[in-house]
Amino acid sequence: MSKLKVENLDLYYGDFKALKDINIEVSEKEITAFIGPSGCGKSTLLKSLNRMNDLVEGCKITGTVTLDGEDIYKSMDINLLRKRVGMVFQKPNPFPMSIYDNIAFGPRTHGIRNKGKLDDIIEKSLRDAAIWDEVKDRLKKSALGLSGGQQQRLCIARALAVEPEVLLMDEPTSALDPISTSKIEDLAVKLKDDYTIIMVTHNMQQAARISDRTAFFLLGEVVEYNDTETLFSMPSDKRTEDYITGRFG
Numbered sequence: 258m259s260k261l262k263v264e265n266l267d268l269y270y271g272d273f274k275a276l277k278d279i280n281i282e283v284s285e286k287e288i289t290a291f292i293g294p295s296g297c298g299k300s301t302l303l304k305s306l307n308r309m310n311d312l313v314e315g316c317k318i319t320g321t322v323t324l325d326g327e328d329i330y331k332s333m334d335i336n337l338l339r340k341r342v343g344m345v346f347q348k349p350n351p352f353p354m355s356i357y358d359n360i361a362f363g364p365r366t367h368g369i370r371n372k373g374k375l376d377d378i379i380e381k382s383l384r385d386a387a388i389w390d391e392v393k394d395r396l397k398k399s400a401l402g403l404s405g406g407q408q409q410r411l412c413i414a415r416a417l418a419v420e421p422e423v424l425l426m427d428e429p430t431s432a433l434d435p436i437s438t439s440k441i442e443d444l445a446v447k448l449k450d451d452y453t454i455i456m457v458t459h460n461m462q463q464a465a466r467i468s469d470r471t472a473f474f475l476l477g478e479v480v481e482y483n484d485t486e487t488l489f490s491m492p493s494d495k496r497t498e499d500y501i502t503g504r505f506g
Contacts, residue, residue: 260285260423260453261306266320268301270313275301277477279320283423283470288445288454290464290485293474293500299457302474303425306455307342308335324423340367343416347428349408351400351415356392359400359411363419378418385451386414387444406437413444417452424448426456430463442467461501465489473497 259282268276276298283289291299301310308329310316322329329338340363352359360379369375379396383389388410392403400411409429416424426445430438445454446467458464464471465485472482473496481488481497492498499505 258285259283260325261455262321262323262326263302263306264321264323266302266305266318266322268298268305268310269315269317271315275477276305279479281472281479281482283453283455285453286449286451287469288449288456288467290468290471291455291457291474292459292461292464292471293480294505295459297474298477299474300427301477303427303455303457304344306423306425307339307344309344311335340419341421342423342425343419343421344425345409345412345416345427345429348432349405349412351403351408351411353399353401355397356400356403356411357396359415360418363415367419382414382418383411385417385448386410387440387447388414404437406433406440409433409437409441410444413441413448417448421452423453423455426454428457428459431459438463461489473500475500 261283263279263281266276266279267274279302291303293299304310305318306322318330324341327333352362357379360382361375364375364378380389383392388407391407400408403411430441442463445456448454456468468485470483471485471488473480473488475496481492481494488497489501492501
């Protein structure tokens with residue numbers, strides 16, 4: 258069952274065409290990786306999936322993006338969309354407030370005020386993000402005191418707190434050390450039991466290790482999109498093969 262479907266999507270920044278005729282279906286409860294060299298449109302497409310590009314001046318999108326069959330650009334309330342499609346960025350970006358308040362921020366925005374209910378959401382989100390044991394005794398302390406890897410797991414917990422269906426991850430480990438990276442990868446694999454995950458990564462090994470399907474981007478186009486094992490072992494396009502064997506990139 259496809260969760261997100263992108264059809265004939267073109268995206269322009271002013272006169273520059275950043276994405277060209279993108280067609281992709283993302284299956285439910287799988288990890289889909291977007292790979293490709295820098296500046297080839299991976300993050301641009303990712304941000305189009307929860308309308309983050311709405312904030313960019315001069316950005317124009319044609320084509321359709323549907324979530325469970327509903328067009329996210331035509332008929333969907335943007336706040337509801339962002340509740341259903343959460344985002345984790347490249348650099349951890351905790352708010353300058355306590356760990357507790359970071360996680361409670363989203364649920365409070367959506368009207369949850371009951372302390373008992375918030376406590377439950379916070380514990381569940383931090384457990385799901387595999388960081389509860391590290392922070393449970395310091396929930397009232399500033400989130401900025403956490404290490405980079407902990408901050409990134411906190412940001413994942415913050416995204417999970419509003420119970421999204423889809424989690425977009427824009428190079429979530431590129432600013433992290435190998436141990437933190439491995440924790441986030443293990444976490445992503447565990448989370449796909451409950452969430453649909455789309456991850457932009459520069460790290461081809463990461464895509465090969467954890468994703469179910471992989472899309473290879475080049476110059477604003479999807480060159481190839483297939484299940485990960487096939488794409489890495491038997492790419493059907495010479496450009497994909499050149500990229501994954503390191504001939505360019």
